[in-house]
Amino acid sequence: MNRNHLVAMALLSLSGGAAAGQVVMDGGFETGTPNAFWDEFSTNFASPICNTQRCGSFFGGPFAGDWWAWFGGATQPEVGWLEQIVTIPLGTATLRFQLDITAASGNGVDGMLVRIDAQTVFAVRETAMNSYHPYTEVSIDISQFADGGDHVLRFESSTSGPMRTNFFVDAVEILTSPAVPGDMNCDGALNGADIDPFFLALGDPAAYLLAFPNCDPLNGDINGDGTLNGGDIDPFFRCLGAGGCP
Numbered sequence: 001m002n003r004n005h006l007v008a009m010a011l012l013s014l015s016g017g018a019a020a021g022q023v024v025m026d027g028g029f030e031t032g033t034p035n036a037f038w039d040e041f042s043t044n045f046a047s048p049i050c051n052t053q054r055c056g057s058f059f060g061g062p063f064a065g066d067w068w069a070w071f072g073g074a075t076q077p078e079v080g081w082l083e084q085i086v087t088i089p090l091g092t093a094t095l096r097f098q099l100d101i102t103a104a105s106g107n108g109v110d111g112m113l114v115r116i117d118a119q120t121v122f123a124v125r126e127t128a129m130n131s132y133h134p135y136t137e138v139s140i141d142i143s144q145f146a147d148g149g150d151h152v153l154r155f156e157s158s159t160s161g162p163m164r165t166n167f168f169v170d171a172v173e174i175l176t177s178p179a180v181p182g183d184m185n186c187d188g189a190l191n192g193a194d195i196d197p198f199f200l201a202l203g204d205p206a207a208y209l210l211a212f213p214n215c216d217p218l219n220g221d222i223n224g225d226g227t228l229n230g231g232d233i234d235p236f237f238r239c240l241g242a243g244g245c246p
């Protein structure tokens with residue numbers, strides 16, 4: 001932990017830190033640059049992280065606070081990225097951020113991606129400016145990564161110039177909820193739609209894993225003995241009838 005990290009930790013604890021249920025550190029970029037939580041890269045600007053003092057206000061500014069991430073923005077080829085390691089608890093998870101495409105070069109190919117590990121979970125091109133200007137919330141179900149493990153969250157863009165394309169990003173957060181007992185289709189709720197998956201998991205575990213690859217069959221271990229078995233059938237239906245497990 002370097003000095004910047006310590007200062008940033010102190011700033012975050014003064015401001016309350018990450019809210020409960022959130023896993024992204026400094027998702028609003030308010031600790032500025034160099035940033036202790038985000039790894040930063042930009043071909044032309046040292047970092048995509050901006051305040052108006054550093055980057056000007058001609059194209060606009062943050063969604064909230066004083067800082068935001070500005071991808072693109074160059075009149076020559078530019079690659080920019082920001083990434084951090086996030087720990088996503090077991091259950092369901094949603095990635096949310098604000099996106100504003102404040103300029104489009106007209107070449108039609110300048111783009112921005114969001115990746116988790118090697119997988120692209122969101123991709124946008126400059127041609128979508130009409131859909132993302134002004135700031136617009138992007139919300140993506142990323143429950144397939146809600147496994148209690150560490151993952152690399154990465155925003156990256158590639159723009160080619162000579163006209164500018166700008167992707168503004170702010171207010172990045174990952175909202176999580178714990179697994180719901182009996183939620184066998186992993187939609188975050190226990191209801192009638194879980195009955196068939198419950199019996200599939202009980203009778204044919206391999207087929208269940210194929211049908212619900214991001215689900216933990218132990219969501220159905222209602223009696224808590226560590227396995228999904230016949231002893232869970234009665235408690236499962238009791239929970240279902242009661243609208244949830246006690």
Ligand SMILES: [Ca+2]
Nearest residue numbers: 028064065067
């Ligand atoms: Ca901000």
Ligand SMILES: [Ca+2]
Nearest residue numbers: 183185187189
């Ligand atoms: Ca369900």
Ligand SMILES: [Ca+2]
Nearest residue numbers: 221225227229
């Ligand atoms: Ca059981």
